[in-house]
Amino acid sequence: MEDRYNVECCDLVCAHEDVIDRARRALPDEDTLYDLTELFRIFGDSTRVRILYALFTSEMCVCDIAELLGVTQSAVSHQLRALKNVRLVKSRRDGKTVYYSLADDHVKTIIDQGLEHVSE
Amino acid sequence: MEDRYNVECCDLVCAHEDVIDRARRALPDEDTLYDLTELFRIFGDSTRVRILYALFTSEMCVCDIAELLGVTQSAVSHQLRALKNVRLVKSRRDGKTVYYSLADDHVKTIIDQGLEHVSE
């Protein structure tokens, strides 16, 4: 059952078992890790980040976002779905038009943290 | 020169020009956007996030990280380079061994913000 003895790296040498064990306990569980990376993956595309920036100013309909960014309505719609899946944006329908807005202000906090890092 | 009249989306209707103009001014410049999405893209992979979590506990050598995560030394090395490119980790050499550690505590802040969002 215990497989910590199986030190295969680097021809059985070098491994600092204590450090590895400590790190292993710090690793997040599978589900948390999945959710977390999925969330950040969403921030890793310029079209999506542009959409989020646009929504900082006010809610917008799909069509307006498409015009603003110079991409297809379809592309915007696909990306909005991705943003919605991770609950970064929400939508409301008004007649034929669907307005999208930021789900909460985590978006801004996360982007600001990122900005702070890159602008050092 | 002015091309705001060119409302091509949705058969020339629907566009809320004021909203679009306001949003356009809020968009980040090209370089900032590039740096920002590149940074978040790095957080969008589970191997890289696992490495960061491991480094939360202490500095570690490449070999230890490889054993911890059960991936190749090569894979770890490639990912560490990516993490280094965006200045999330730094390294120091001690003889044949290279120890990696977190570059600063933006890493933790960003991940914590992400966690807070996904665990709502």
Next chain:
DNA sequence: TGAACATATGAGCAATTGCTCATATGTTCA
């Protein structure tokens, strides 16, 4: 200096991603 070892790196491949195109769905209004 050369053998041993830790790490870095390039090539190549399967999997993923973001887009466009075509079309489906949902809503309004005459």
Next chain:
DNA sequence: TGAACATATGAGCAATTGCTCATATGTTCA
């Protein structure tokens, strides 16, 4: 109800990505 319109969605494709394999680079020590 059906035409008009805003949005959503599936298929398909080019580009990107993360891995492994092979090997190069850097360091120590006898």
